[in-house]
Amino acid sequence: MTDARVIPIKAKDTKSNTRKKPAAKKAASKSASPSRRSGASRGSSGGSAAAQRAEEPEEQPTPKHDPLPGTEPEPVAWDRKVANALAFMRRRVTGDYEIDEFGYDRELTDMVLNAPLRPIYSRWFRVETRGLENIPDDGGALVVANHSGTIALDSLMTSVALLDHHPARRQLRMLGANLVFKTPVVGDFARKSGSTLACAPDAERLLNKGELVGVWPEGFKGVGKPFSERYKLQRFGRGGFVSAALRTKSPIIPCAIVGAEETYPILANAKTLARIMGIPYFPITPTFPLLGPLGLVPLPSKWIIEFGEPIYTDGYPDDAADDPMLVFNLTDQVRETIQQTLYKLLVQRRSVFM
Amino acid sequence: MPRVVLVTGVSRYLGGRMARILTEDPQISRVVGVDVVPPRMDIGGAEFVRADIRNPIISKVINAAEVDTVVHMGVIATPVQAGGRMSMKEINVIGTMQLLAACQKAPSVAKLIVKSSSSIYGAGPKDPAMFTEEMEPKHTPGSGWAKDSVEVEGYVRGFARRRPDVDVTTLRFANFLGPRVDTPMSSYFSLPVVPTPLGHDARLQFIHEDDGLEAIRRATVGDHPGMFNIAGDGVISLSQAARRAGRPTVPLPTSSAGIVGAMIRRMGLADFSPEQVRFLTYGRGIDTTRMRDIFGFEPQHTTPETFDSFVRGRQLNRLMPPERVEAAEEQLVSMLTGGGVSR
Structure with a gap:
């Protein structure tokens, strides 16, 4: 499409x-x-x-x-x-x-972890959500989105959008890189709020349980890219998410997020520092590290999250996930859809902050 | 159907109970228990043979009794019980080698049941949420009991290859817990103050001692060759477990785990191998679909129930018993609302 x-x-x-x-x-x-x-x-x-x-x-x-x-x-x-x-x-x-087998603590997420995100969602970024009707009310589905903005605020906002604004209040189960789970505190919160490691077994397990799964296939290449490359999609991993969707016959829902790129514009990447600290990139933004902790405050850009029409995978044969050509083509299709939606939204956007 | 069963590790709690359970089975005519020291507990009608599975005597025992089923429960998780890490490794690895060598030479042996552990999956940030039996560990355990278990399973695989006529059942148990059994986890949660890895909250699974023994019994009397993960339903987090036990926790940075672990080990309070620390940091989950569908076993206790039965059985001195917390809550509510709200 x-x-x-x-x-x-x-x-x-x-x-x-x-x-x-x-x-x-x-x-x-x-x-x-x-x-x-x-x-x-x-x-x-x-x-x-x-x-x-x-x-x-x-x-x-x-x-x-x-x-x-x-x-x-x-x-x-x-x-x-x-x-x-x-x-x-x-x-x-x-x-x-109770926590589920992935460590998701629903009560804690509902009552504590999401509370600070809601004002950020509605007041700071004034997120506008479109195409929520493309997300099914129940059953497994895979939301695939572009990744940007230095720290993964876009994933948190998408999760708030689906939990608070979708009629069925769907909890997005996000897939994160192993660095997330290695990092103290961050990994702990990620698991408790329903995330798990981005790997085929976990993705398929969640989809088979009928969960709504969120994946950002660009990974660190997406969040850590310089400001000059904003809204240019990076490589979409190895298409593992397509294989998972094919194996579980879950629909893929492309999702375009506009606004996150401007929250922390990366002017440069201090690679040596990043290597010393063992992190994938060390961002230098107009405010960070210049203003210290104040530089951690994201710029109040205006966000639009648009969910596109689902790409159904249940029509493919059972062994479709083992056909690399099909997987590559589907990956490209998803990537292109998101890229085109991004361009369209950028044209519609009146200004970065309004 | 087994007639003569050999149980190793019979002087320890689980082995002893297993021997007793098997003697109660009318179809089993003879149960031979082997260990280095005589059992302290009653092993029922089972015969005890004092033999070290680390030397070839075991072969004579098997041949003399014409053993047809071997239940290997001699892999020890607690170095304190074994008399140090070195002798624990001896018993676990060399003992298994000797036992399997004896089994290979004994034509009467038709079935082997091995009590293994889910610790062979290791623990780390790259782990999937739930391990199925086919998955390889992402972080191969490098020390302690977990490493022993990996080696034991390696020898068992070798044995199964050389004696294809023998049915081998390997049961990979989640951590045993219950009112009486002594495991690294029971001593950990019995510490007066529980040190936890800072910024991590591991997912834990437990198997109740009664359920675990029932699983081994089922494997012994039935025909279920293969590898099975065995765990109670559900998971609980480390912090949740500590709260259920009413234990205060001290979060410590994982870099200090070595020093703290060594201190606790030296005091003889609990076992803290580096592998154990990794497990307490990242946790682990094992998938029990095969246990249900193929092995046909349903544990009676869920993971949280198992943990609660451990807390009750040990009569752990809770800092904040739930009844007191509840009473305090009700008092607060009635104070604030003038008694208008009933929960």
Whole structure:
């Protein structure tokens, strides 16, 4: 496909989206179950467009996840919020919670890890999400996106987009490089928020379990590229993600992210320093390391995340994953789709920051 | 159907219990237990033969009793029990070599069951989330019990090649835990303060001692050649386990693990081989699909249940028992809300 569908979003709508949503989310994040959340957003944003959208999950509860214990569907009062927060803390202190085999801690991700990302998503980057209807409500699917922006903020924002704005509230299970899991703290948070190592067994395992899997095949080549090469897709790995999709017959959903390139424009790469520190690149941006920790604040670029039409893989024969030519062609097709969507979005964008 | 069963490592807890369980099976006429020291616990109707599997005496035992099934449980994970790392390696590796050499020469032997360990998969950042039986380790274990297990499995493979008429079942167990069994993990979680790798939270899997023994029994009486991962359902993280045990943790940078590990080892509190530290840093998961579908075994205890039964069985002195935390929570809630909310 060369021309992805564009859903024009009026400026007024966007505004109500960004203004009302966070308030609703904030109220909801204290409560624990998906059904409770939608109740909360209805109460606080009073029938706005945002609330209308947020109401939908009530009819389509997330299929795989049971509601967490200790909640009943009633309006959230402050005392109940306190009680929920305390119950959450009790479960944390006594270890009475569940993690899945990849180490994903749903409760922690919901109540703690995603909380700081939501204002960044809606206020700082004012992310506009398009084509969410291309993501299935259930079942395995592979989201393939371009990678950029020095640190992998784009993956976090995509995950917030799918969790908070998709009607089925889908949790994106991201695949990360082994450096991520080697690094203390970072690797720990990555696993707890649902990521796992980018390798064929894990990708196929997640897809077979019907999870929505996110992959950034450019890897470090994508995030660490200089600013002058912005929005030019790097090589797409070895096409391992296509093989995984073919083996599990999951659709591939190309995803284009515009805005992340401008968050930390890399002017130069201090290669020697990177080698000493054992990291793939050491970025030098206009503010980092010049301004020290202040240089870690990303520039407030305006983001657009567009999910393209799915590329279905269930029509191919069972051994299609062993046909390297087909894998290369599909990889190219996905890459081209993303590249074309990026160009299209760049043309539409009025300015980097507005 | 086995008639005469030889069980190695019978003087230790699991081996002794295994021998007793097998004597209760009416179809098995004779159970011979072998170990270097006499068993401290009751091994039921099993005969004990004091023999070192590290020397050729074992061959005479097998031939004299016309053993048809060998259950090899003589691979030791705790150097303290074996009397040091050197003798542990002797028992594990040389012992297995001798035992297999004897089995190869004995025409009566028709079945071999080996209690192996999931530690042969190693542990590291490049590991897939769950190891299936066909996967090769990404980080080959280089020390301790894990390395022994790799070598033991190597000899077992060699034996299976040379004696294709013998059915070999290799069971790769997740860490054993339960109310009574002594393992590196039980001594680790019994430490007054649990040192954990800073910034990492390993995924752990456990197998309950009763489930593990049932798996070995099943392999002994049935026909299930092949390799099987055996673990309880579910995983728990290291920090979660420590909280469930009510143990305070001290996160230490992994670079200091060597020094701290050596200190703890010297004090005889727990085993901390570098391999063990890697495991506690990166964790490991093993896939049990084959255990369910081909071996046909369903553990009675999940991983969290196994851990809880260990905590209860050891009566670990919890710093914050869940009942107290719950009481405190209820008090706080009623204080803040004037008793209006019932959870």
